[in-house]
Amino acid sequence: MGGTYNEIMIEGPFSFEKTFRRHHRTTDTLKPMVIDQDENRFIKWIHLGDKPYLLDATVEHHENGVSIVTDTKKEDKKEVQTIKEYLSRMFGEGNSLVDFYDAFRGNEKIEMLISDFQGMRVLSNPDLFEVMVDTIIGQQINLTFAATLKERFIRFAGDIKPLNGVDLYLFPRPEAVAELEYEQLRELSFSQRKSEYIIDFARNVVNGKIDTEQLWTRSNEEIIKELIPFRGIGRWTIECLMLFGLNRPDVLPAADIGLRNAVRSIYKLDLQPQTEEIRMLAEKENWTPWESYITFYMWQYLNTASKQKKS
Template identity: 35%
Template sequence: MWQETIRIDGPYNFDSVLERHAPDPLKVLDLAKRTIRVPVVIHDSSHAVQVTAAGTIHEPSFIVSGNSDADKEAIIHRIAEIFQWNVSLANVHDHFEKTDLKEIFDSFVGTPLVLDFDLFGSLLKCIIHQQINMKFAYTLTERFVKTFGYEIDGVWFFPQPETTARLTVEELRPLQISGRKAEYMIGIAKEIVENGLDLDASKNQSDEEVFERLMKIRGVGRWSVENFLLFGLGRPNLFPLADIGIQNAIKKLYQLEKKPTYEEMEQYKQGWEPYLSYASLYLWRSIE
């Protein structure tokens, strides 16, 4: 058993992170104890890692703990990457103080862009979540992971690409995953196993390179890639124009009679660069 205390610059609202994750049945967390348990895979080794908030919004600190000393430094690096502890939210906040989003950023100060725990799982979730409400999306994802994934110390891990590539559409249909989505999910896994798609390598690729590679895969459209860039890779300047939540948030913010057009959204977002991902995140928060 090991534990490490990490201190970062504020603001950083970890309680907001926990609140956003709480509706997801796959997340193991305790709001009162300010803890969340995270599945981390380093090479071929799987670890259930606990993260506990020990500080405040403006003086944040965290206790990271695990059961095995193996891969400790790599685990801490991955946890810091997931929770985006290297991003200065003070700089982001200062930028938006001069924009139309000032009031929203003041209301949700220190809300970070937290990554999905698993890159392959992040891309599969983009497929599962298409065109269904969030509650049902959580349900389908939980069914998939608990049927074909694996569990360590009460923490669930997405099935590996090799496992998913061997599945059939008929095995996924009883979970209420549509035949077409099942084909897409299996296809993505086969792209990794058989055709050399390296999701880890995408961390070092430009947004354009990631778009070019992923859009070649059947079932992966622009919305899916944008969500993968946002929540898989933590890219700071993504603004999904087709996202209904963002459209509704802008409609509310500017008191529009109907949802904004893409052209109107292009106009609104001009002052929000180079932090469009945070504009997206805080706009979502404003209507949650």
Template identity: 35%
Template sequence: MKIAGPYNFDLVLDRLSLDPLNIVDLGKRSVKIPLIIDKKPKVVEVAAVGTTDDPEFLISGAESEVELARLAHILQWDTPLARIHEHFQQTDLAPIFSEHRGTPLILDYDPYDCLLKCIIHQQLNLAFARTLTERFVRTFGTMVDGVYFYPQPEVVAKLKVEDLRELQFSGRKAEYIIGVAQAIVEGTLDIDSLSEKTDDEIMKELTKLRGVGPWTVQNVLMFGLGRPNLFPAADIGLQNALKKRYNLDRKPTIEEMEAYQKEWEPYLSYASLYLWRSIE
């Protein structure tokens, strides 16, 4: 499959390889992606055979249009990165966008996975957050063709707080994870319908859940649904990136961050992504 460039799949693989649950082969330039289609698990492998300016991929395991469409959405193959790059060349983030040219906003493999992961990651350092997520998925999830799938809501809803405490979850975080799964099982939360709703509607719906605040929802909007115009100003990483970019002697204020954002719209999610990349 060929897509429009620029699209730097090697930078994508570098980022994906930081998560111990992802099956990435940097030598083969490939990744195995777990898909849930009609409640059935399926593993698809994507390997790059092209370049940043002329991207092309070999796909193994995707047999239907639904699977290919889901894959294209996760990898953001239909996002006009050339247009976004040109937009930021007219801003003060131009050097960062030139350095990381062609970096797409890759999504988590499923919005449900993304929501659980964001809750787990709340208020933890990144290394331990990844370790805790890995323990959770390896303990309660399933493996298909060597790839782990997150435990489905029906499984998580039946867990006890003590089950997660054994993995070093806090009691409250355990309650939040189980509560989200129970809301899905009971039908009060329809994850599949989120893609049809506006950012504001999703914010209102998800923040009704215990343990889900604006930071979590913003990350779900970005990395679960691929919304292009999110800037989680409370994120410490973004604050540090802006401090470095503007040579500040302290973290920027919310007012300063809002002022910076004006020229980056309507692609705030990409401003966020590239700023994170600038300090990784």
């Protein structure tokens, strides 16, 4: 790579294949990134300030971990720092898998998950506006329809940038969504309420009532308290934002059906546990501060078990 060399360091272990196995909702005709497993490389369009930027990064293994290396081709130190911060947020640089794994030595169930998914990090999307809109789109509908709605939304209000035969997308900015009318989303098969929630959220970001950048400095409880008053944003939606956007390690989406199903399977329970039972289990086994990672590993366990049944 030529240009300005830039990298962040991630403490090992790290599995590129497992980390990039699960990423954000897509369809067969629209993707958030190009992933090259052979070269441990990923390419995606991001918003760098007000401009689109093609992020091209490679994961290089070292004795004690990995480095995420980019060729920024930027002379502007602020832009270089912005890219570095984006990568740090995306990979949850401060979340140590070594600490996570050490914390659960002797816990048979969690050790089984760690053994199965060794080196899998929670890979987040630092574009908090996209994560929130994506989560609102997915509320109370199946994954397939949610992916279809997201693609329609992006093709209508965002930007498509083909690369190597793949349609990559650049998600719409809040300013563009704020100018939409509810009926325009209704014409894309969005419900009236979902149309209102998405456009109203964008307008609240644009008018300053919601400052997504400030959320990075808030505690989990402060974020919940700040966002819960807005229509269409419930606790589960905020938990998804903290997990898939802010990359917080200590989020427990106890009401999530996937997590409850995974717990039932792993702990061989007769019935699906209720939300409060998930919280009691997490407290009993002292999941804090790794609830997000345990949840994520359990989701992957459920996903893998489902694929094995089909094959």
